Amino acid sequence: MKLLRQLICTARRRSPWLFHMNSGSCNGCDIEIIAALTPRYDAEQVGARLEASPRHADILCVTGPVTNNAVGVVKTVYDQVCGPKAVVAIGSCPASTNVFIDSRTLAGPLDKHIPVDVFVPGCPPRPDAIIEGVAMAAGILAKRGMEEQQ
Amino acid sequence: MNIITALARLLIFPGLLFAVPVAWFFLWVERKAVALMQERVGPPFMQPFWDFVKLLAKDTPPRPGIGGKLMRAWPLIAVASAVGAVSLLPVWPGSGGFQGDLILLIALLEMPSICIIAAGFSSRSIFGEIGSAREAALSLSYNIVFLLAIVSIAASQHTFRLDALAQMPSTPLHWLGILAILVCLPAKLHINPFSLPNAEQEIYAGALTEYAGPELAMWELAHGLEWVVGTGLVATLIAPQISMAWLSGFIFVAISFAIVLLLSVVAAATARLAIDSSVRFYWNCTLIFAVLAVASAFLVRFRL
Numbered sequence: 275m276k277l278l279r280q281l282i283c284t285a286r287r288r289s290p291w292l293f294h295m296n297s298g299s300c301n302g303c304d305i306e307i308i309a310a311l312t313p314r315y316d317a318e319q320v321g322a323r324l325e326a327s328p329r330h331a332d333i334l335c336v337t338g339p340v341t342n343n344a345v346g347v348v349k350t351v352y353d354q355v356c357g358p359k360a361v362v363a364i365g366s367c368p369a370s371t372n373v374f375i376d377s378r379t380l381a382g383p384l385d386k387h388i389p390v391d392v393f394v395p396g397c398p399p400r401p402d403a404i405i406e407g408v409a410m411a412a413g414i415l416a417k418r419g420m421e422e423q424q
Numbered sequence: 425m426n427i428i429t430a431l432a433r434l435l436i437f438p439g440l441l442f443a444v445p446v447a448w449f450f451l452w453v454e455r456k457a458v459a460l461m462q463e464r465v466g467p468p469f470m471q472p473f474w475d476f477v478k479l480l481a482k483d484t485p486p487r488p489g490i491g492g493k494l495m496r497a498w499p500l501i502a503v504a505s506a507v508g509a510v511s512l513l514p515v516w517p518g519s520g521g522f523q524g525d526l527i528l529l530i531a532l533l534e535m536p537s538i539c540i541i542a543a544g545f546s547s548r549s550i551f552g553e554i555g556s557a558r559e560a561a562l563s564l565s566y567n568i569v570f571l572l573a574i575v576s577i578a579a580s581q582h583t584f585r586l587d588a589l590a591q592m593p594s595t596p597l598h599w600l601g602i603l604a605i606l607v608c609l610p611a612k613l614h615i616n617p618f619s620l621p622n623a624e625q626e627i628y629a630g631a632l633t634e635y636a637g638p639e640l641a642m643w644e645l646a647h648g649l650e651w652v653v654g655t656g657l658v659a660t661l662i663a664p665q666i667s668m669a670w671l672s673g674f675i676f677v678a679i680s681f682a683i684v685l686l687l688s689v690v691a692a693a694t695a696r697l698a699i700d701s702s703v704r705f706y707w708n709c710t711l712i713f714a715v716l717a718v719a720s721a722f723l724v725r726f727r728l
């Protein structure tokens with residue numbers, strides 16, 4: 275049984291599938307996520323794959339400061355991701371709402387609405403930082419799965 | 425073929441025990457080849473295996489009612505029929521077979537795509553339904569060419585036995601049929617330029633949008649097994665028959681591997697075609713070609 279648990283943990287660490295969600299971002303961080311998957315940085319080396327449906331994903335990558343209109347969508351998509359799951363907040367916006375702080379159109383930051391595991395700060399963050407954040411989230415995911423089973 | 429050899433072929437070689445690792449290997453080869461074409465490093469060797477294990481250990485959303493039960497059943501039927509199709513391939517010379525096994529192989533080969541169509545509709549997601557409709561339209565167009573190609577090969581050799589077909593000396597006609605099968609394979613495997621049923625990002629994940637966890641793992645496995653059957657069928661028809669069992673097994677795997685590489689390179693080098701272009705491609709260009717193959721197969725036979 276222990277061996278099986280270890281196998282599952284390794285699999286979770288080595289196969290993080292991402293779902294990318296924009297909650298009102300300026301598109302800067304979204305471009306950097308794409309850059310992380312393109313040949314120069316190649317996130318597929320750590321097993322990451324950008325999935326088209328939240329049902330397939332393990333890690334939810336959220337960009338943007340969470341506008342009033344996006345709150346419901348963020349929560350819905352978070353619920354659609356099947357467990358065990360992790361959330362990576364990409365950029366300064368989901369972490370602190372950045373330069374938009376105190377705006378009346380915002381409901382951010384992100385961790386007011388869903389639990390966030392890894393923050394990748396930057397405006398926008400570099401692609402290598404995003405890959406590191408995803409790898410950290412995959413590690414958290416593996417550990418969390420282990421604790422749940424114990 | 426008695427029950428023991430049939431079970432051995434289904435469960436050990438070339439069935440489950442052999443085909444599943446090969447399916448993972450082919451999925452890796454495909455991803456790696458695309459990565460290399462794009463000058464990336466690509467996924468590690470064990471990637472499809474890790475993906476499979478991870479998906480098996482994930483939760484699935486609650487699926488109430490008969491629709492939910494059907495949604496769980498489709499991927500299992502797809503995997504079962506794909507394994508059945510693999511086990512029919514005559515990898516070893518003289519491994520036995522029966523009259524009409526080619527027809528059974530084609531029927532089993534068609535099951536995963538029918539399951540995908542049904543799965544998309546039973547998931548009741550709008551993207552799933554679009555994906556299923558596209559898959560159905562595409563399957564109607566490529567299958568005619570595919571079946572005609574098979575019929576032309578079978579008619580030129582006057583048999584529906586796979587092992588007999590594999591042992592026949594190849595004629596130019598034979599190659600025409602094999603070429604037509606090769607043209608159909610990208611559509612059967614949903615890879616570029618005919619990847620529109622599961623067009624990533626465009627219609628989310630197509631028919632599989634609502635699938636998660638172990639069910640998705642089964643779909644991945646069925647897809648890998650489809651790679652094994654599709655390339656294996658061509659390899660059976662191409663491979664020269666050698667009496668040494670291990671050598672013929674090796675040649676079979678090597679030819680399959682070469683076809684996977686070829687298809688991956690085509691997939692990496694092309695863009696996705698729209699549904700009308702894909703259907704027109706199969707109806708206009710290749711249908712004529714396949715009809716010619718069948719006609720000449722019959723002509724050759726009656727002259728002989």
